[in-house]
Amino acid sequence: MDHLKAVLGFLHLPHRGSATPLEAQASQRLKAFLEGQGVPVRVVPFRGVRSYGPELxxxxxxxxxxxxxxxxxxxxxxxxxxxxxGWRPWGFLLDRHPSQNLLAWKGQGEKALVLLAHVDTAKTFFLYxxxxxxxxxxxxxxxxxxxxxxxxxxxxxxxxxxxxxxxxxxxxxxxxxxxAPYVEGGNDNGSGVAVATALFLETEPPEGWRLGLALTGCEEVGALGAKALLPHLPPGALVLNLDNVGQGELFYAEGEGMLLYHPYRGALLEAARKTPGAKPLRYRLAYFDTLPLTQRGVPCLSLIRLQGGVPPDWHWPTDTFARLDKGALEATLAYTRALLRRVWANG
Incomplete structure (x- = not known):
């Protein structure tokens, strides 16, 4: 089965706006697909907002x-x-709309590696x-x-x-x-969900390792799904995040932060530095789902593709599934396979 094509098909909705019914529908489709592949899936519910606009x-x-x-x-x-x-001390007043993360596991062992990608899409804005x-x-x-x-x-x-x-x-x-409408989100982040899910389904972790798949909601409104995921990550888990990987040149982020910069650390970053196929990047443009994780000491790595320093079609109505580059998706999948092999080989 072409897992990339299948997952993209399940995500192909008018949009998957944060904490909207269509975000929930996309997650339900993904859950049914994974369970159809024999993978037990846990739903982690939480509450979020549908737009960052009111706060700004x-x-x-x-x-x-x-x-x-x-x-x-x-x-x-x-x-x-x-x-x-990434701090919203007022969030308890605003986070009223239901959203969800999907979490699945394969393998047994004390070490864990989690593939992370966000399901939701954002509203457009004139700056994009x-x-x-x-x-x-x-x-x-x-x-x-x-x-x-x-x-x-x-x-x-x-x-x-x-x-x-x-x-x-x-x-x-x-x-x-x-x-402003929500965008369709083929690249941001149907591409990341497709690659993460395909990699998860096609990979058997070696002895001593567990492989996880976390598909989050509400990334576009403050990485709220990643924050809700934190209590469910095993101690010491490595997290590989995929975001906007359907067009452009592949980069691995060495850290992130729009204001304060948070460098990544751990085995995934070391493996990325030794794996051909992606360039290093200090990501300051926006935030990933990895921001709240790395702020709390979780060893992370994020992969992204850029054109001219920005994600192609970023938060613009042209971010459609029709514009995805199949070669970029397959190359990202090949790179992540090599990355995981290097991590596991190094123990």
């Missing part, structure tokens, strides 16, 4: 109210710092337009610079243009919430 909108509003009081942009700057480092997306990182750094300066600028006449800048962002985020 509130942060932008606080920053935009600099002319009113310096206290409000101080709160906005704190919220900006927390959110873009192909003519603007290469400036995404620069735009983020500008926002971070202004956000962290905002409590001081609120004490100067510059509070007026600063406030207008962030209020305009809040208006754009509100427009996104009201009108």
């Amino acid at each position: 909108l509130l942060i932008s509003l606080l920053l935009g109210l600099a002319p009113v009081s310096p206290v409000l942009p101080l709160l906005g700057a704190l919220g900006f710092f927390l959110y873009f480092n 337009h192909p003519k603007r997306v290469r400036l995404f990182r620069a735009n983020f750094l500008l926002n971070a610079f202004l956000a962290f300066l905002s409590p001081l600028l609120a004490l100067t006449p510059l509070k007026w243009p600063l406030g207008l800048y962030f209020l305009l962002q809040a208006a754009l985020l509100l427009h996104r919430e009201l009108s």
